[in-house]
Structures are given as structure tokens and as C-alpha cells.
Amino acid sequence: MGVLVAHGERPREGGPDRKEVAVAVGVLVRPDGRFLLTSRPPGKVYAGYWEFPGGKVEEGETVEAALRRELVEEIGVVIGAVHPWRVEVVDYPHALVRLNFCKVFDWSGELHMHEGQSCSWETLPVQVQPVLPGTVPVLDWFAQERGFTGATHHAA
Numbered sequence: 001m002g003v004l005v006a007h008g009e010r011p012r013e014g015g016p017d018r019k020e021v022a023v024a025v026g027v028l029v030r031p032d033g034r035f036l037l038t039s040r041p042p043g044k045v046y047a048g049y050w051e052f053p054g055g056k057v058e059e060g061e062t063v064e065a066a067l068r069r070e071l072v073e074e075i076g077v078v079i080g081a082v083h084p085w086r087v088e089v090v091d092y093p094h095a096l097v098r099l100n101f102c103k104v105f106d107w108s109g110e111l112h113m114h115e116g117q118s119c120s121w122e123t124l125p126v127q128v129q130p131v132l133p134g135t136v137p138v139l140d141w142f143a144q145e146r147g148f149t150g151a152t153h154h155a156a
Contacts, residue, residue: 006133010093024067025054034121041115076112090134
């Protein structure tokens, strides 16, 4: 597994020995195959960029527990079974993150964007933009799984 370097021309906060931040990411997939993307809220790094919802794994938490907590906090849904899918390390200028992508096929509750973000049920190619660098490989994995050969998103 390589490391995806985002915006390599920018300095890395915390220097080369900075700690990796574990993040739980939910890939919610509807029966029709559409998946949920949310925009990063105002005031956050990469505000306005589209990504899969999720958040930091706290000390002593499992990825699954973190994902359950984050999705209630962020989008107001209680998820069913969590299916670990892929792991991706992204070297962002502001942080080195280990993204633990999990597929989720069932949840309860109405979507409610608690942080002022937007949401969109997408298919390939994704129509919303810009897409967060760490999200782009996930779209490529979907493309591989689904035998999709076109571009997975519009370049920003």
C-alpha cells in the first residue's frame, strides 16, 4: 500500500515524523448502487471539497465504533453492519491520515447534515466537485468493481 501525497509542493505540518491520524470513513451504498458524498463544512481544512462522511478514531475506539459515533454526529443516521473495505494512507499538508474505508448497506434515520455540509447521492462519474484527494482512489475502486471505464470524476 503506497502513500497518496496530496499537494506535495506544500510543507508538511509537524514535519516528517508526524503521527498518523486514524480516520473511519463510511461508504453508504443504496440498493440502486448510488453512494453518499458530503461536502466539508465551512471552517474546516478543504472546506467545500466532497468526501465520504466519517471522522477521527479516538483513543481506545475501534474503527467501527468511531464510524458509528461519527455518522450519528455528522449526518444523523444509525448504521447497521460495517463491512471493512480498503485502507488508504494520505499525506495531506495538514495531517498524515490513515483512512479506513468501510461499506455500509443499511442504516436508519433520516439524513441530517449537522455541520452545515451538503450531501449528494452519486454514481460514476461523480458530478459534484471538487473531490477531496483522498476520495479519488475510492471512486477508482468503485470503477474497478463495477467495470466502469470512463473518468470517475470531473477534474476540479
